[in-house]
Amino acid sequence: MNQPSHVFTATAATFERDVIQRSLKVPVLLEFWAEWCGPCKQLKPVLEKLARDYGGAFELALVDVDAEQQLAAALQIRSVPTVMLVKEGQLVDGFAQALPEGQLKAFLAQHGVEPEVKIAGAEALDADATAAEPEAPVDPAAEVERLRAEVAAEPDKDELKLDLALALLRAGGSTEEARALLDGLPANLATDDRARKAQARLGFARKLEGAPPRQALDARVAADPADHEARHLLGLRLIVDGESEAGLEQLIALLQADRDYGEGLPRKALIDAFTVIEDPALVSRFRRRMSSILF
Missing domain, CATH: 1.25.40 (Serine Threonine Protein Phosphatase 5, Tetratricopeptide repeat)
Known part of the structure; x- marks a missing residue:
């Protein structure tokens, strides 16, 4: 049986492509469910209806936790149904219960997800915006x-x-x-x-605030590559100083060394960095690297 429009099944193997990369263009709502879960059976058709009614304003990804135990564990899913919203490659919010349609709409609206409305002439406006000359840098x-x-x-x-x-x-x-x-x-x-x-x-x-200067952090990491605190602070310092790629390399190295350091600090730091850095190509490249490590 074909799934409704704007609804698809997500797996660990396709998560990076179908969820993370897709969310760079349109929000993706993840529902973690199980066949034996009664509330899941109540929630799923409501979410599918909203995906259809919203006309592509968001995509609904369904994850069967029994079939995708590794993925559910990586995202720390402790109960079903659990719903998460992914925007621009980031998990931004979620809840773990079956909500009525009105509350689901309010949740989406809170994150700027509204039903798609076609406006006459919108294509022309988009074309004008694309053709506009870039503005000069602002001091x-x-x-x-x-x-x-x-x-x-x-x-x-x-x-x-x-x-x-x-x-x-x-x-x-x-x-x-x-x-x-x-x-x-x-x-x-x-x-x-x-x-x-x-x-x-x-x-x-x-x-x-109160962190050692960059040179001292460089020296600490060089002397002891397992100095996770120094590597974390060095990554942040580089990003703040405008050396985004070098900073992301430090945070990725920290994630590879110990993803659980500081109760998941490497992953949190990378997500915050993706929010701060204004280079979409660079962010997309490091999102893929982060996903390959986590999933």
């Missing part, structure tokens, strides 16, 4: 000052505060100012993709 310090002035002029406009927080972190500015701006955001902006990027950058800055 980070000048951008901070411009946004500070805009926030001062419109103090109730929360979107500008988020823009300012991101600009501060890109420019290596005050992490305390950025933290205060992010902490003051309303709930609808706190879960925005840009807010997640800012929080990841802020997390890197927090971890590097």
Whole structure:
């Protein structure tokens, strides 16, 4: 029997291609289920209906935990049904129960997944956007000052505060100012993709507070390749300093050496790095390497 449109079966062998890579273009909702699970039988048809109704706004991937025990163990699935949302190669949220349709829609909406709406002329607009000339690089310090002035002029406009927080972190500015701006955001902006990027950058800055300088970390890793703390901090330091590929190499090496170090810290650090780094080709390459290690 053919599966409904926008629904497919995921396996460990196809996970990288069908879930991780696909999620770079469209969100993928994973349902971990089992034939003997009663709530799974209630949830599955509702999810399939939503996949059809949303017209490709997300893809539904079904994982039979009995057939894919290795995959379920790698993703730490402890009960079924469990649902996870994958966006841009990252597990961003999930829940472990059968929810009614209304709550499922709310969950999707919370992460920006809405039913596909076809708009006349959209193709032409997309073509115009593609043909547009790239903008000149923006000076980070000048951008901070411009946004500070805009926030001062419109103090109730929360979107500008988020823009300012991101600009501060890109420019290596005050992490305390950025933290205060992010902490003051309303709930609808706190879960925005840009807010997640800012929080990841802020997390890197927090971890590097009081850390040894780069030269000392280089020396520690050279003297003892099993110094996981030094390798982790060196990877973060390199990424913050703009040497993204070198930083990712350190984090991948840490994942290969001990994926369970610091309660899964290598994987978490890589996911945060993927959020921070603004080079899609580089991120895609290292996502594939991370997946090959984990799965």
